[in-house]
Every structure is written in structure tokens, then in C-alpha cells.
Amino acid sequence: MSEFVNPYTFVRFVGEVTRAEPNGHEASGDGRLSGCLRVCVTVRTPLLLGGWGTSGQPKVPSRPDGTTMIPGSSLLGAVRSLHEAIVGGCLRVLDMDYVPVHRHPAHVGFTEDLALAVVVDAGDGRGRLPKVALCDEVVWVDKDLLAPIGPSLRLAATGDRLTLLASAEEVNGRRVLRASRVPASAVGVNPASVASSELCPWVLLVTDTRARSGATAYFAAGRLGARGALVTPEAWSTYLQCVEGSRDVVERRAEQRERTGGRDQGVGGPADEEFDDQLREVVWPPPTERRSTGTPIARRLAARPFLRKGQPVWVRVDGGEVTEIRLSQLWRRRGEHPVRHRVGEAGPCTDPKNLCWSCRVFGSADVSGRLDDAAATQHSYRGHVRVDDLAAVGECPIGDVCELAPLSSPRPSAGQFYLDASGAGTALAGSSQPPAATWGSLADRTRAGVRPVRGRKFYWRTADPTGGDYPRFRRRDHHTDETTSSARLVLPGAVFEGRITFDNLNLVDLGSLVLALDPRPLWPEGSDDRIVTSVGGGKPFGFGAISVAVRLERADSAPARYLGASAANDFGPGEVIRDAVATCIADVPPAARAGWKGLRHALTLGFVDDADVWYPPGEGDRGSAGYDQGFRFWEASAGVEVETEKRPLTALPDPAGSPSGQLLPADAAQPKHTQP
Ligand SMILES: [Zn+2]
Numbered sequence: 001m002s003e004f005v006n007p008y009t010f011v012r013f014v015g016e017v018t019r020a021e022p023n024g025h026e027a028s029g030d031g032r033l034s035g036c037l038r039v040c041v042t043v044r045t046p047l048l049l050g051g052w053g054t055s056g057q058p059k060v061p062s063r064p065d066g067t068t069m070i071p072g073s074s075l076l077g078a079v080r081s082l083h084e085a086i087v088g089g090c091l092r093v094l095d096m097d098y099v100p101v102h103r104h105p106a107h108v109g110f111t112e113d114l115a116l117a118v119v120v121d122a123g124d125g126r127g128r129l130p131k132v133a134l135c136d137e138v139v140w141v142d143k144d145l146l147a148p149i150g151p152s153l154r155l156a157a158t159g160d161r162l163t164l165l166a167s168a169e170e171v172n173g174r175r176v177l178r179a180s181r182v183p184a185s186a187v188g189v190n191p192a193s194v195a196s197s198e199l200c201p202w203v204l205l206v207t208d209t210r211a212r213s214g215a216t217a218y219f220a221a222g223r224l225g226a227r228g229a230l231v232t233p234e235a236w237s238t239y240l241q242c243v244e245g246s247r248d249v250v251e252r253r254a255e256q257r258e259r260t261g262g263r264d265q266g267v268g269g270p271a272d273e274e275f276d277d278q279l280r281e282v283v284w285p286p287p288t289e290r291r292s293t294g295t296p297i298a299r300r301l302a303a304r305p306f307l308r309k310g311q312p313v314w315v316r317v318d319g320g321e322v323t324e325i326r327l328s329q330l331w332r333r334r335g336e337h338p339v340r341h342r343v344g345e346a347g348p349c350t351d352p353k354n355l356c357w358s359c360r361v362f363g364s365a366d367v368s369g370r371l372d373d374a375a376a377t378q379h380s381y382r383g384h385v386r387v388d389d390l391a392a393v394g395e396c397p398i399g400d401v402c403e404l405a406p407l408s409s410p411r412p413s414a415g416q417f418y419l420d421a422s423g424a425g426t427a428l429a430g431s432s433q434p435p436a437a438t439w440g441s442l443a444d445r446t447r448a449g450v451r452p453v454r455g456r457k458f459y460w461r462t463a464d465p466t467g468g469d470y471p472r473f474r475r476r477d478h479h480t481d482e483t484t485s486s487a488r489l490v491l492p493g494a495v496f497e498g499r500i501t502f503d504n505l506n507l508v509d510l511g512s513l514v515l516a517l518d519p520r521p522l523w524p525e526g527s528d529d530r531i532v533t534s535v536g537g538g539k540p541f542g543f544g545a546i547s548v549a550v551r552l553e554r555a556d557s558a559p560a561r562y563l564g565a566s567a568a569n570d571f572g573p574g575e576v577i578r579d580a581v582a583t584c585i586a587d588v589p590p591a592a593r594a595g596w597k598g599l600r601h602a603l604t605l606g607f608v609d610d611a612d613v614w615y616p617p618g619e620g621d622r623g624s625a626g627y628d629q630g631f632r633f634w635e636a637s638a639g640v641e642v643e644t645e646k647r648p649l650t651a652l653p654d655p656a657g658s659p660s661g662q663l664l665p666a667d668a669a670q671p672k673h674t675q676p
Pocket of ligand 1: 089090348349355356357358359360364
């Protein structure tokens with residue numbers, strides 16, 4: 001397939017949020033309503049409801065009497081998300097200071113002025129920052145000169161001390177020792193523990209071979225100099241952020257979770273892990289999509305949120321201080337402009353007296369963090385809506401245990417998808433610049449300003465997520481046990497019923513609640529039964545589509561409640577709902593309304609063709625490992641011009657467009673000579 005539809009899209013939002021004082025909970029004002037709704041949920045695509053895990057038999061949630069149920073909290077969360085999109089609520093982003101970490105592009109411009117250094121004091125992880133000694137010379141040593149040593153044929157490792165008995169030659173501005181030019185005996189490798197600095201002044205840094213090309217690999221060796229430098233607090237904090245999402249740290253966390261039965265204990269410090277346990281073999285030839293094995297040639301130190309005494313690192317030095325630390329020359333860099341610069345006023349509400357519509361109805365939990373419980377409570381606002389668990393009505397069809405493919409984690413570093421570059425023009429970054437897709441690139445420096453976040457994320461509602469030869473949810477042969485899980489799905493046709501109670505809401509708020517349960521009336525031709533809402537997990541697979549029918553069971557306006565008469569009885573429950581919905585639709589600010597067309601498409605079952613929906617595919621056939629590796633797409637869509645081709649910034653299509661308009665080319669790169 002050369003074209004695909006990405007599983008998620010973004011419903012447009014503008015960074016405008018209308019806020020006001022909420023109704024409060026003390027006294028019911030004029031025209032406020034309390035009461036309850038009865039909802040009937042019909043399952044349209046399989047539901048993944050809790051109880052899915054890697055251990056034990058997966059179960060669906062049920063009440064003590066065995067009746068299958070949808071937990072009220074699940075439905076409440078889903079209703080709230082849709083409410084935010086309909087009325088223009090705040091974005092409940094947890095971390096407004098988030099900026100993604102990007103890889104350094106492979107260009108000499110990103111490695112200029114780096115110095116090799118050796119950690120002389122690792123710091124204490126609290127107040128005392130690491131200190132390094134700078135190397136006064138760097139030589140790149142051919143892997144073939146780092147022969148295994150000792151009776152156990154131990155592989156050379158990061159931190160080993162070298163004696164270099166031949167002089168290096170200059171190649172492309174680097175001093176190198178090539179195996180083809182010097183005898184194997186020209187390099188002596190000694191474990192740091194037995195070598196003295198005077199006899200072996202060179203320190204070896206082995207790094208991953210994964211992204212390398214060429215006939216052989218070279219590793220840097222630095223000769224220890226006398227000059228020292230202290231790491232600045234900013235450089236250390238950036239290092240910690242950059243190392244956090246690295247493959248090594250992610251793997252270490254997974255190991256720790258495995259060991260502690262799921263509790264995240266963090267990665268720990270140097271005392272929790274022996275130096276030798278932190279070493280990883282690197283192989284040659286390097287692993288690729290098609291080949292994962294090679295011959296071990298040396299050992300590198302796994303990336304960790306701490307450094308070790310004697311560990312070589314690359315640093316940038318400014319005014320005698322270390323302002324940047326890298327574990328390899330091309331490593332990881334923090335993007336620029338955190339989320340808070342990119343959401344306008346749509347960041348989470350923080351003032352309980354001035355809340356967006358969604359927070360006024362559903363409440364606002366304080367997410368600014370780091371406050372003690374009492375302070376957090378003060379800054380929160382309790383919602384006006386409570387959702388009871390919904391119980392299955394009649395026979396509830398439940399599927400057999402099935403094996404699920406891993407859910408891929410969000411990658412907001414992919415700015416071509418997550419940021420709105422529509423005002424940024426089409427400029428491509430040169431190969432010496434960060435690609436336009438990355439956070440803080442040239443696309444954030446146009447007259448339009450910093451690119452805003454793209455919108456609210458929705459997953460396309462595919463009509464038959466378990467059909468076809470390779471349904472996306474099904475575990476494939478190349479998926480490992482650690483990433484997959486098993487589940488039992490509630491099947492289409494199941495029906496659930498339950499109750500939603502509300503208190504002290506205006507008619508217009510009640511209307512917004514009803515629309516967030518059943519959004520069909522938002523569109524005048526509102527009888528389209530393909531418009532659904534979603535609940536539960538596995539949305540990327542197309543799971544969780546439901547139709548909700550809402551009926552007003554009881555509504556008392558405040559005076560009526562005390563006088564014993566029912567407002568619902570005066571008007572008839574259907575009329576109250578219709579009135580509430582119409583009032584709400586008329587009241588939604590234009591900024592929120594602007595996203596409705598895209599929202600409608602994103603909520604329409606089967607709007608895009610099931611067969612087209614996949615994460616950016618790689619090479620090979622659907623179902624193969626290569627097909628599930630989309631890095632060629634990310635590379636080809638990053639907005640950069642390299643020697644041989646132009647790689648235009650490829651944005652996600654606007655969901656307000658047509659179904660065929662959602663298709664993206666799997667490889668948008670153009671050979672340069674075909675361009676005018
Ligand atoms: Zn809010």
C-alpha cells in the first residue's frame with residue numbers, strides 16, 4: 001500500500017476558551033435543574049473494558065451478581081472528552097512544560113565544537129553536580145583494532161584505557177587510526193581498573209552501532225587533559241530530560257516493573273546497578289529492519305539518568321562550564337517551546353472561580369501539581385454530574401480471549417502530525433538544521449509565530465475493526481510477549497443501561513451533557529445512525545464505538561423540588577431535552593463550532609475505509625515486521641532537504657475534508673532532480 005489513513009486525527013481547535021464562574025454547589029439558583037437521565041448504550045464495535053493484562057485470564061468488568069458492566073468512570077471520562085470538543089473546553093494537558101526530545105540530525109553542523117571529557121565526579125544526584133576533565137586530543141579508533149583481550153577474550157568497553165603506539169592520520173578533519181594502515185599491536189586495551197593514567201592516558205567511548213553506515217565503525221578515544229569543568233544546573237536538567245525517553249532507560253524501567261510486579265520504582269542510581277551490568281554489546285554489521293544480529297565487537301555503557309566516575313561523555317563547554325552533555329556525538333536534543341507556548345488560552349483551568357464550560361459541568365481537578373492535598377482540593381471544583389455503572393441488558397455477547405497487538409505510544413515529537421504548520425509556509429530545513437517537523441525548528445520562527453498544537457486527538461471510527469485479513473488489533477508474529485496482552489471483548493449488539501444524575505445545572509449545561517452523550521442533534525440532519533461516541537480502551541484499533549440513547553427520567557428545577565412539583569412534568573421529558581439541546585447548540589461559541597465538521601467525520605462509523613487505516617507503514621506486506629516500522633515515513637515527511645531529495649513537511653489532513661482526502665503517501669520524499 002503506498003497510501004494510508006493514520007489511525008488518529010486532530011479535530012481543529014482554536015486557542016480560545018470562554019471561562020466563567022461555575023454554578024457552585026450550595027444553593028440552587030433560578031432555573032437550575034437537578035435530576036437524572038437514563039441512558040441506553042448499544043455497542044457498535046467491540047468494547048475493551050478493563051481486565052486486560054499480561055498475566056492471568058482477562059475478564060470483563062462485572063457486578064457481584066455476574067452482570068457485565070461498563071464502569072461509570074469510563075463513560076464519564078469519554079463523555080467529558082467529547083464535551084470539551086463540542087463546547088470548546090480547556091485541554092487537560094498534564095504537563096504544560098513538556099517539550100519532546102529529538103534525535104540530532106546526522107550532519108557535521110550538530111557536532112561542531114563538541115569536546116570529549118571524562119567524568120571525574122559523578123555528583124550525588126541531589127545538589128552536587130557532576131564534574132568532568134576535558135580531553136586535549138581525540139582519536140577515532142577502527143573497531144578492528146580493539147581486539148578482545150585477556151584469557152576470557154573480554155570485549156573492549158566504554159571506560160577502558162588505551163595505549164596508542166601509532167600516530168593517527170587526518171581524514172576529513174578527524175584524526176583516525178585505521179586497521180588497514182597500522183598493525184593490530186598499535187592499540188593496547190586495558191580495563192580501567194588495572195590501567196594507570198600515566199601509562200594509558202586514552203579513554204575509550206563505545207557507542208551504539210545501530211544508526212551507523214560505512215565499511216567499518218570507529219570509536220572515539222580521548223587523551224585526558226588537565227582542564228576540568230563543572231556541569232551547569234541547566235545542562236544537567238536538560239541531560240536528565242533527554243535521557244529519560246531513551247531506549248535504554250525505557251527498557252530498564254520495563255525490567256524494573258517486571259521485577260516489582262508492576263510498580264514503577266524508577267531507574268535508580270549507580271549503586272543499584274554494577275558497572276558491568278550497565279554494559280551492552282554492540283554488533284557489526286549494525287542491526288537493520290531486516291537483520292537483527294551481527295557479531296559483537298565492543299561494549300557500550302547503557303544510557304542512565306546518572307553518570308559514572310571514569311565515564312567518557314561528549315560535552316559543549318562555554319566560559320569554562322559544561323553547557324551540554326551527550327552520550328554520543330549525535331544523540332538527543334530537547335526541542336523548543338513547551339506545550340504552554342502552543343495552546344493559547346486552552347491550557348487547563350486553574351482558577352476555580354473562572355472555569356471553561358467543561359470544567360463548570362464536570363469539575364476541574366487541579367493539575368498544576370506539587371501541591372499538598374489540601375491546597376489541591378482548594379484549587380479544584382467538584383463536578384455536577386455522576387455516572388453510575390451501566391449494566392448489561394439481557395444476554396451480553398462476549399468474545400473469546402484474543403491476543404492484542406501492542407498499542408503504540410503517542411509520539412508528539414512528530415511535529416508534522418502534532419503541530420499545526422498551516423501558517424508556517426512550506427520552507428524545508430537544510431540538512432544542517434533541525435528538520436521543520438521538530439519542535440523549535442524554522443517552522444516555529446515564521447511571522448505566524450510558534451506553531452500551535454494541532455487540536456484534539458480522535459481515532460477514526462472504523463466500521464469493522466475485527467474484519468479483514470490483518471485486523472490492526474491482532475498480535476502479529478513479530479510482536480514480543482512483553483508488549484502484547486490478551487483480552488476479552490464485549491461484542492457488537494450488546495446493550496447496557498444506566499443512570500446519570502446531575503445537580504444544579506442550567507438548562508444549557510444539561511443540553512451540553514446530553515449532546516456529549518449523543519452528539520447526533522449537533523447536525524441538523526441529525527438522524528445519522530453512523531455517528532457514535534466511544535468508551536473503553538483500544539480506540540487506536542477501532543474499538544469502543546457506541547450509540548447512546550438519552551431519556552430524561554426526572555428533572556426538578558430548584559423551587560419545584562421544594563414545592564413537590566416537577567419541571568419535567570410541566571413540559572414533558574422529551575421537550576425538556578429538546579429545549580436543553582437547542583439552547584446549548586445556540587450557545588456554543590463560534591470558535592468551538594468551527595471544529596464541528598471535522599468532529600462529525602471523526603465520530604462517523606466507517607467515514608474512512610477500514611482497509612486504509614494503519615500507522616505509517618514501512619516496507620513489505622501487511623502483517624510483516626517491516627510493514628509495522630514506519631521510520632521511513634517519519635524521515636520522508638520531516639520537512640528537510642538533503643543532498644539527494646526533498647522531504648516535504650507532511651501534515652495530517654484536516655478531518656473536515658473528504659474520506660479520500662485523509663489518505664497520506666507512505667513516502668512523500670521527492671528525488672531532487674525532478675523538482676523544478
Ligand atoms: Zn477547563
